[in-house]
Amino acid sequence: MFARTTMAELDPVRMSVDDAVRVFKESVIPALHKQDGYEGSYVFVASEGKALVLTFWSTEEAADEGIASGFYDDQLAKFVTIYRSERGREIYELVLAEAPALTIG
Secondary structure, three states, X not given: OEEEEEEEEEOOOOOOXXXXXXXXXXXXXXXXXXXXXXXXXXXXXXXXXXXXXXXEEOOHHHHHHHHXXXXXXXXXXXHHHHEOOOOEEEEEEOOOXXXXXXXXX
């Protein structure tokens, strides 16, 4: 399994963090479910608008495909007006996991 990380700093004056999470849940998550190899995601936020999104993929190729196809940029475009700074992105191989089984939101 592979995880793609996206780090962003949102401007909460333009859109509240809660509203950004709602857009992600209602628009991005359903689109992710249509992508081959998508396994799930975590969204972390800090009170000052920093966000870390982890999306999990069955293979590194599946994680890369969303970038190559333009899917990743299409999803980020939903938030383009609220970025405070340039976003970052990397892909990591998941080699150990011990996490609670839960769904939040």
